[in-house]
Structures are given as structure tokens and as C-alpha cells.
Amino acid sequence: MAEATQSVRTVTTEVKTFTLTLSPEEFEWLKDVVGAAPFTATSRSVWEAVKSPANGDVYTYEGVSYDLTAKYLDTSGDTWEFTGARDSSGQPLLTCPGAGDGYANWSLRRLVAQYITLRKA
Known part of the structure; x- marks a missing residue:
């Protein structure tokens, strides 16, 4: 089941971040969707993040x-x-x-x- 959270951290400016918690099937679906999308600066950065998650080591x-x-x-x-x-x-x-x-x-x-x-x- 997909789950999304939002967090706000105030530094000198307000920064919003979003975290998705996905099952393996949902993650594969997202990779297919993002990988098939026309590349823009935003979609390219999302694609790179999907290919190399935060625990990328x-x-x-x-x-x-x-x-x-x-x-x-x-x-x-x-x-x-x-x-x-x-x-x-x-x-x-x-x-x-x-x-x-x-x-x-x-x-x-x-x-x-x-x-x-x-x-x-």
C-alpha cells in the first residue's frame, strides 16, 4: 500500500520534502512510469533518485x-x-x-x- 508523508524544515527558508513508502511492486511501477516520461530537468532528477535510492550504497x-x-x-x-x-x-x-x-x-x-x-x- 502506498503511503506518503510530508515534512517541513525551517532553515533560513522553508524547505518541503516528501517521502514515499512503496511496496516492491509499486516501486517497479513508478520506475516504469518515470522512465517512460519525456525527460525534463525535474523528471531526470526524479529518475536518478528512483534508480539510486537514499540507501544507494x-x-x-x-x-x-x-x-x-x-x-x-x-x-x-x-x-x-x-x-x-x-x-x-x-x-x-x-x-x-x-x-x-x-x-x-x-x-x-x-x-x-x-x-x-x-x-x-
């Missing part, structure tokens, strides 16, 4: 939470790190430094499909 994929500030080792012992960018579906992108262009900007989905298990370096 952690990303959960298939029940596993990944620390986006950490480096990870694949099953071959190669080190991967998050680039800070995401693909069009919101998946974090990773690069294996020094391994060449073929190992740059892999989505987490692709990396997990290729190597199955990742562990913190």
Missing part, C-alpha cells in the same frame, strides 16, 4: 545485498568494483580494472549470471 539482487562501495572477487579471483553508474533498468555497473574493455560496465545481473558467486575482496 546497498543493492539487493536475487536476495543478496551488495555493498556498492566494496570490491568483489569472482570465482576466478578477479577483482570487480562498482562504477557508480547504472544501466537503463537501474542495475549497478561493475568493472574489472586492468582486464580490458571487455570487462568494463558489466551489470550486476550479468556478473552474477557469469560467475554465480561473488565475495567481498
